[in-house]
Amino acid sequence: MGEYRFKSEDIDLELTLTCGQTFCWNRFEGGLYGEGSDRFYSFRNGEPLIAEEKDGVLVVETELSEKEVRKALDLETDLDKVFSEFPESEALERSVSELWGLRIISDEFFPCLVSYLCSPQMRIPRIKKMHNDIARQFGEEVEVDGKTVYRFPEPEELAEASEEALRELGVGYRAEYIVKSTEMIENGHYSHEELSEMNYEEAREHIKQLYGVGDKVADCVLLFSKGFHEAYPIDTWAQKCIKTHYPALHHDKYEKTSENVREHFGQKAGYAQEYLFHAARKDIIEVED
Template identity: 40%
Template sequence: MEQGAIPLGELAGEFDLQATVESGQSYLWDRADGGMYEEMSVHGGDHWYETVVPPLDGVSDEQAVVRVRQTDGVLEWESTTDAVPILTHLLRLDDDLDAILDATPDDGLLERAYAAYPGMRLVRDPPFACLISFICSAQMRVSRIHGMQMALAQEFGDTVELDGETYHAFPTPEQLAARTEEELRELKLGYRAPYVQRTAEMVAEGEAHPNEALGLEYEDARKSLTRFVGVGDKVADCVLLFSLGFLEAVPLDTWIQTAIAEYYPECEQGGYATTSRAIREALGGDYAGYAQTYVFYYLRAGGE
């Protein structure tokens, strides 16, 4: 394993690893001590987190095991390759967080959420794995969603043996497409099993790929993702925000609907598309997805 450290003082804005990877954005990291998603509100920890990263377009050409923790003003990492470009990509270390949050409205709810979790950034997960994660997310607690993704990796993904430890990569589209609905149901995917199998098949056979949303206008990109089985507007928005870099996306989940009802009632327009447009504008437009993620975590964790 190669080793290194990224000085956090060199970033534009603060960074909090624990809040970033345990805030319900990503289900592809695991905590080495087994405590991932055990608590509702977490930030500022120094735990080791680990994942197996597929090749990333423009970032890395090979599969990599990556381990990282935050300690003493640095991100300490271990990896099978140079992890700096990978971590910069996955954890959006290249975002100017101060400028992004300054570009959102002066709003009491946002200010309280920002103060509760300083340094939380959005993630940029690999597109296929992100898509499958959020197909599995319907009506599920975050700990259950995470458990499903870990089970898929352990059962069907590549196994990497390294320094006496075993790591499991998330399955490729081809690996998942080869599984039966019954095999997926055995991992407690329930009614989501055929959605996962068929979506994997669509990608494996070249029928569609989440990356095809890149370069489209936002609402066209959302529509592009709804071609996948089991993907409605909310899941599509999650993939756009947490993988494909559409920072204006605002997934209308239960917590954001609660925020609309209590804090932004004028944004309730009766339908997903129109309500989405209204709450995006209320949360600042281009960076509304950042504001949404803070509000989601703050409310879900019992901030008020």
């Protein structure tokens, strides 16, 4: 297997993979959010990707090209440059100083989509459990690094799953979102490839054709799998952050707030969202209801 090495001062791998943005990575031992090994794996194009931080070096083992590895972990982004271009803000400066090295991953479209179809009215650890249960039930069992793991199903594989079978995994009413959206993709009525040709506004409208994809899920999937770094998902936490620290940007309508934050933070608004979101959840910055 190929091996790539990167300076780990540029990325906090553990934080990046466990902050709740991705559901597509796992630890070899232990749950993603608890204690366990510091060796992580995911898949891209069916190929495993193993990442580990040791002695100040990020080591990635995979058959994938270096370009794809850089893309998956967003190693091309110059964090200093991103933060220097945001308007001055005490909340953001504190978040950045505490969470330096947090990067916006880029997962595969389909597994990312299904995770966020599961996300409405749900806590992050349970979304992760749903993702892993779906992989175990409908994905392929494969050996990675000598361990038996499950690759998340491709659309044609998950298309075999009935709504009832999904409900048995505890996904509740989200089963309908998964079944209908998977069906659209599997029978060729929806292609995410086209998203890459579009600007952000067009892409958001396009992806909302999928059943169960509203404003918030659209922004998550565009940000975390399609490289639209201007996407700023506004969930309950993000909403509270904006209200507390950027009241002038707050609005009751999602689209209006979205427009405001994108205009305020610019092309990398998603990075501001990710740092503020995680800082709020970690009590690094305060938020009011």
